[in-house]
Amino acid sequence: MAQSTLYIHIGTPKTGTTALQGFLAKNRKTLQEHGAVFPDFGLVYKGVAKNRNAHFLVATKDPFRAKEMGVCMKILKQQAALYPKILISDESIWTFYGHPDVETAPFWKKLKEMLDGMDLDLKVIVYLRRQDQYAFSYYAQKIKEAEEIRCFRDYMLVDGPARARLDYEKELGLIASAIGKENLIVRKYDRDGFGGSRGTIQSDFLEAVGLEYTPDLLEGNPDKNVTFHGQVLEAKRFYNMMEHPDLTRHEIVAAFHGAENRLKKNGRLLEGVYFTRQERREFMSRYAKGNRAVAEEYLGTVILFDLMDLVGEDEQSSFTTEQITEVFSCMVDHLMVEEKELRYEAWKRHPVKRVRARMELIRDHFRRDHRGKH
Numbered sequence: 001m002a003q004s005t006l007y008i009h010i011g012t013p014k015t016g017t018t019a020l021q022g023f024l025a026k027n028r029k030t031l032q033e034h035g036a037v038f039p040d041f042g043l044v045y046k047g048v049a050k051n052r053n054a055h056f057l058v059a060t061k062d063p064f065r066a067k068e069m070g071v072c073m074k075i076l077k078q079q080a081a082l083y084p085k086i087l088i089s090d091e092s093i094w095t096f097y098g099h100p101d102v103e104t105a106p107f108w109k110k111l112k113e114m115l116d117g118m119d120l121d122l123k124v125i126v127y128l129r130r131q132d133q134y135a136f137s138y139y140a141q142k143i144k145e146a147e148e149i150r151c152f153r154d155y156m157l158v159d160g161p162a163r164a165r166l167d168y169e170k171e172l173g174l175i176a177s178a179i180g181k182e183n184l185i186v187r188k189y190d191r192d193g194f195g196g197s198r199g200t201i202q203s204d205f206l207e208a209v210g211l212e213y214t215p216d217l218l219e220g221n222p223d224k225n226v227t228f229h230g231q232v233l234e235a236k237r238f239y240n241m242m243e244h245p246d247l248t249r250h251e252i253v254a255a256f257h258g259a260e261n262r263l264k265k266n267g268r269l270l271e272g273v274y275f276t277r278q279e280r281r282e283f284m285s286r287y288a289k290g291n292r293a294v295a296e297e298y299l300g301t302v303i304l305f306d307l308m309d310l311v312g313e314d315e316q317s318s319f320t321t322e323q324i325t326e327v328f329s330c331m332v333d334h335l336m337v338e339e340k341e342l343r344y345e346a347w348k349r350h351p352v353k354r355v356r357a358r359m360e361l362i363r364d365h366f367r368r369d370h371r372g373k374h
Contacts, residue, residue: 004080005121007185007209008054011091013164014137015127015189016201018225021051021089023202027217036085036211041072054090057111058097064110077118085209086120094126095165104171108178122183124175125208127201128294129189130305131166131287132280138164140227144253149240152274169290172298186298188305230270231319232260235327246361258334259327268326273317277310284310339363 011017024031024038031038041053048055056068063069079086097104108124115122129137139155142148148155165171176184185208189201196203196213203213228236236256244252263269275283284307295304339362 002084003119003121004084004086005123006076006080006086006088006115007123007125008057008093009087009089009091009125009205010054011094012127012129012134012189013091013095014134014141015091015129017089017091017127018049018051020201020205021049021053023218024087024089025051030214030216030218031087031211032083033216034211034214035083036087036209037079037083038087039075039079041068041075043068043072052090052092054088054093058090058092063107064114073114073118076120080118080120085211087209094171104174105178108175112179112183122179123185123209124179124183125185125187125205126172126175127187127189128168128304130284130307131168131291132275132283135164135166135283136275137227140233141225143233143237143240144227144256146240146249146252149237151237166287167290168287168304169293172294181297184298186294188299190306228256228260230263230272231323232256232263232269232327234272234319235259235324238324251362255331255335256327258338259330262330262334263327270317270319270323272319273314277312277314281307281310335362 009017009020025040028038028040039053040050041056043056044050045055045059056066056072057063059068060066076086097107112122135156136152139148139152142155150158172184172186187195187204187208194200194204196205196207198213206213227233239252239256260269284305291304292302295301
């Protein structure tokens with residue numbers, strides 16, 4: 001049997017990683033029949049989806065000293081004896097290695113040396129999204145996760161681009177210097193330009209690792225890690241400024257998604273302009289030289305990203321107090337419907353005090369919050 005290859009998918013964030021990981025996990029058995037394994041290491045990390053099976057590489061600042069590294073390497077060695085391709089993925093690898101106190105090149109160099117000692121080839125896969133789109137999507141994700149309260153402009157002025165690591169030429173160069181350019185697979189995140197037989201992130205990834213999207217593979221689910229839009233995003237930013245000890249993150253996010261769906265259904269969800277075309281053009285000009293170098297070095301082309309949608313002008317818009325308040329009104333409506341459904345489910349299974357208490361807590365919380373908006 002030929003030497004096996006470990007493919008590490010490292011993101012970047014906001015490039016369909018949740019959908020891709022879900023697809024790989026859903027098709028474990030079928031992939032194994034085609035010579036590829038998406039291993040489950042049996043590790044659980046708080047707040048980290050189980051399908052992010054490469055998270056052991058970023059769980060500590062020095063993963064080589066962590067117990068998990070030894071466990072996972074042992075499993076990888078076992079899998080290498082059975083399958084020619086091993087697939088692991090975690091989007092936070094891109095943002096983790098690049099922080100001032102965690103150097104990129106030394107990590108990759110040491111990891112490659114470790115894998116060489118196990119007779120495992122290493123390939124690193126990264127998806128690149130156009131920097132202006134990535135920067136805003138990354139910001140919106142931070143708002144969703146309650147990790148940010150600043151307006152978009154304040155965020156971008158301080159440390160937004162640095163956090164997201166948008167200088168692709170520099171970042172890819174650091175990885176390539178440690179593992180060799182030939183071991184770095186660079187793909188473009190473009191919904192209209194994905195490869196493979198289906199033109200999706202799933203078929204594109206399979207093409208990148210030398211697999212075909214066969215009929216026996218189960219369809220991937222849509223990316224569930226979607227961010228908020230328009231006035232809903234701005235309402236969530238305001239919401240992040242307050243303390244909410246009574247509700248879980250899941251309950252809060254679900255309520256905002258419910259509000260957004262109601263606004264969209266009624267044709268009242270606004271687009272909002274956080275980043276004007278003129279600002280985007282100026283922003284993208286910072287990366288023009290580097291993007292051309294990346295296109296030439298890794299993709300064999302001269303253009304990395306199409307910028308035709310940035311032609312023309314638009315006006316900066318903001319949201320009124322009434323528009324923001326409407327979001328919270330829709331949340332209350334959504335929760336009242338949800339409460340009725342929960343009561344019905346509780347009635348079918350016999351009333352339980354704990355279920356009733358939870359419903360009342362959610363209802364009272366958002367009624368208080370809604371009153372405070374007027």
